[in-house]
Amino acid sequence: MDIRLSGISHSYGDLEVLRNISLDVPSGKIVCIVGPTGCGKSTLLRLIGGLETPSKGSVLQLGVPAEDCLNPLTYVFQDFALLPWRSVAGNVSLVLEDHDLSRAETRKTISDVLARTKLTDFARALPKQLSGGMKQRVAIARALAVKPAVMLMDEPLSALDSQTRELLMDDLVALWTRQPFSAVYVTHNLDEAVRMGHSIVVLSRRPGQIREVIHLEKPLDERSYGDSDLQFRQKYLWNLMRDEAKAADSELINV
Amino acid sequence: MGPDPDTEETDIARQVAFRGGGFAPTPYRWIGLAVFVVLVGLAEIGTQSGFISPLTLPKPSDVLLTFAELYDSGLLWTHLAPSLTRLAVGAALGATLGIGLGVLIGLFSYIRAGMVPLVAAIFPIPKIALLPLFVIWFGIDEASKYALIAFGTFTPTVVATYGAVDNVDRTLIRMGQSFGMSWKSIVRKIILPGAMPGILSGLRISLAIAIILLVAAEMLGAEHGIGAYILEAGALYNLERLFAGVVILSLLGVLLSTAIGAIERYVLRWRT
Numbered sequence: 033m034d035i036r037l038s039g040i041s042h043s044y045g046d047l048e049v050l051r052n053i054s055l056d057v058p059s060g061k062i063v064c065i066v067g068p069t070g071c072g073k074s075t076l077l078r079l080i081g082g083l084e085t086p087s088k089g090s091v092l093q094l095g096v097p098a099e100d101c102l103n104p105l106t107y108v109f110q111d112f113a114l115l116p117w118r119s120v121a122g123n124v125s126l127v128l129e130d131h132d133l134s135r136a137e138t139r140k141t142i143s144d145v146l147a148r149t150k151l152t153d154f155a156r157a158l159p160k161q162l163s164g165g166m167k168q169r170v171a172i173a174r175a176l177a178v179k180p181a182v183m184l185m186d187e188p189l190s191a192l193d194s195q196t197r198e199l200l201m202d203d204l205v206a207l208w209t210r211q212p213f214s215a216v217y218v219t220h221n222l223d224e225a226v227r228m229g230h231s232i233v234v235l236s237r238r239p240g241q242i243r244e245v246i247h248l249e250k251p252l253d254e255r256s257y258g259d260s261d262l263q264f265r266q267k268y269l270w271n272l273m274r275d276e277a278k279a280a281d282s283e284l285i286n287v
Numbered sequence: 288m289g290p291d292p293d294t295e296e297t298d299i300a301r302q303v304a305f306r307g308g309g310f311a312p313t314p315y316r317w318i319g320l321a322v323f324v325v326l327v328g329l330a331e332i333g334t335q336s337g338f339i340s341p342l343t344l345p346k347p348s349d350v351l352l353t354f355a356e357l358y359d360s361g362l363l364w365t366h367l368a369p370s371l372t373r374l375a376v377g378a379a380l381g382a383t384l385g386i387g388l389g390v391l392i393g394l395f396s397y398i399r400a401g402m403v404p405l406v407a408a409i410f411p412i413p414k415i416a417l418l419p420l421f422v423i424w425f426g427i428d429e430a431s432k433y434a435l436i437a438f439g440t441f442t443p444t445v446v447a448t449y450g451a452v453d454n455v456d457r458t459l460i461r462m463g464q465s466f467g468m469s470w471k472s473i474v475r476k477i478i479l480p481g482a483m484p485g486i487l488s489g490l491r492i493s494l495a496i497a498i499i500l501l502v503a504a505e506m507l508g509a510e511h512g513i514g515a516y517i518l519e520a521g522a523l524y525n526l527e528r529l530f531a532g533v534v535i536l537s538l539l540g541v542l543l544s545t546a547i548g549a550i551e552r553y554v555l556r557w558r559t
């Protein structure tokens with residue numbers, strides 16, 4: 033299943049946040065979105081997932097999601113959004129309980145996704161016992177459990193320290209390599225963008241418009257920390273964004 | 288290599304002074320009990336020595352004796368049983384209705400718009416003042432006492448509950464919606480457990496109010512009950528009995544508060 037954004041504009045009252053965004057998310061690819069703070073990245077993601085409706089334009093699903101897909105558009109949040117009163121396994125089972133699956137199926141799905149995210153040993157732990165990296169792995173496991181057609185990730189690694197982020201990036205790449213998923217991956221970290229993205233969409237400062245779309249051919253599992261060609265791309269991206277970021281940073285916030 | 292401690296320490300090396308203490312509540316369990324013991328001990332010494340006249344304060348030991356008599360004669364149970372029943376029925380009724388309405392206010396904007404001003408209007412009324420009204424409505428028997436206690440617990444519970452529902456982390460609700468959870472599931476699995484801490488701490492206050500109203504109701508018309516017992520003792524200026532009754536109430540309060548504490552520790556063990 034592909035996602036097509038056609039001519040999306042969005043405003044909050046007088047505040048124009050996004051302007052005329054047209055974009056395709058092909059199935060099995062990761063599309064990274066970078067842009068200066070406040071340019072509407074999170075808003076765009078909420079529009080794609082149907083948590084808000086755009087003022088203009090439309091979000092289209094092209095084709096039908098796979099048969100076993102329980103929740104085609106699935107979020108991974110920056111702040112994890114785990115229920116603190118449920119165990120790791122309980123947090124995963126939460127999103128399966130509303131679908132009529134047999135008990136055996138549910139149990140199988142849970143143990144499968146926990147194994148894929150290396151959490152099997154922590155199935156009964158409560159979120160308060162987990163480190164930030166593990167919490168985000170739980171959130172990823174929960175997202176995988178509903179077999180999404182597209183994962184919508186809003187700065188999934190931003191709350192983590194840089195070593196944990198590096199490890200989790202490897203985990204995500206491994207997950208993708210084993211079973212490619214489509215994703216829209218919002219980040220403000222250009223290193224993440226060049227490591228995770230098949231294509232990178234650069235947004236201008238608010239109102240967010242597409243400045244440029246960059247395609248990276250190198251396979252995900254061949255990219256690694258400090259690759260010189262990736263650093264070259266990253267530098268190029270930074271040059272694109274520098275002035276926008278500077279301007280965005282010194283704007284008054286009107287909330 | 289660091290500097291040689293023997294030669295240099297005295298003039299330049301100085302221990303950095305610790306200044307990070309305090310402002311961290313630490314549980315000292317026995318201090319509360321010790322304060323009690325010391326106060327009662329002082330009262331005993333004061334009354335024994337005649338420094339405090341028996342008309343001001345009864346001897347704690349006499350109060351204890353009265354209490355033992357009460358227990359031996361079986362009268363303790365005669366008074367305690369109806370009181371506990373009234374408390375249980377009234378508080379359960381009030382708390383249940385209160386939590387129910389509170390959740391509805393938290394969930395539905397129309398109900399909120401309609402009920403919040405009403406609750407605000409009812410909250411400050413001293414419920415004891417309404418007892419005669421309840422007697423007319425529900426009769427002089429138990430029903431009016433239940434109603435009074437229920438009404439008194441109801442309003443604080445409502446306010447605490449809808450506040451608790453309002454405070455449930457919005458991102459968790461968003462998460463539930465984004466996974467396509469049904470409305471019912473979101474309420475049952477995200478909102479209600481998320482509101483639990485607030486509801487329980489509201490219940491603490493509501494139950495204390497329930498005890499106050501219990502005594503008030505019993506003072507205004509009951510044959511048996513702690514309140515009736517205290518009223519009778521007061522009318523006869525029997526301070527030992529009066530204090531025995533008051534001690535029972537205090538114990539009841541401590542007991543309920545401990546019970547809620549235990550429930551909190553169990554239900555909210557997920558909290559950091």
Ligand SMILES: Nc1ncnc2c1ncn2[C@@H]1O[C@H](COP(=O)(O)OP(=O)(O)OP(=O)(O)O)[C@@H](O)[C@H]1O
Binds near residue numbers: 067073076238
């Ligand atoms: N619900 C809302 N109501 C009004 N304004 C909003 C709302 N949500 C976002 N905004 C505004 O829209 C703009 C874009 O917000 P958004 O969160 O999408 O930016 P972002 O690109 O994700 O920023 P960041 O990099 O800081 O996460 C901001 O100026 C923000 O204040």
Ligand SMILES: [Mg+2]
Binds near residue numbers: 073074075
């Ligand atoms: Mg954002």
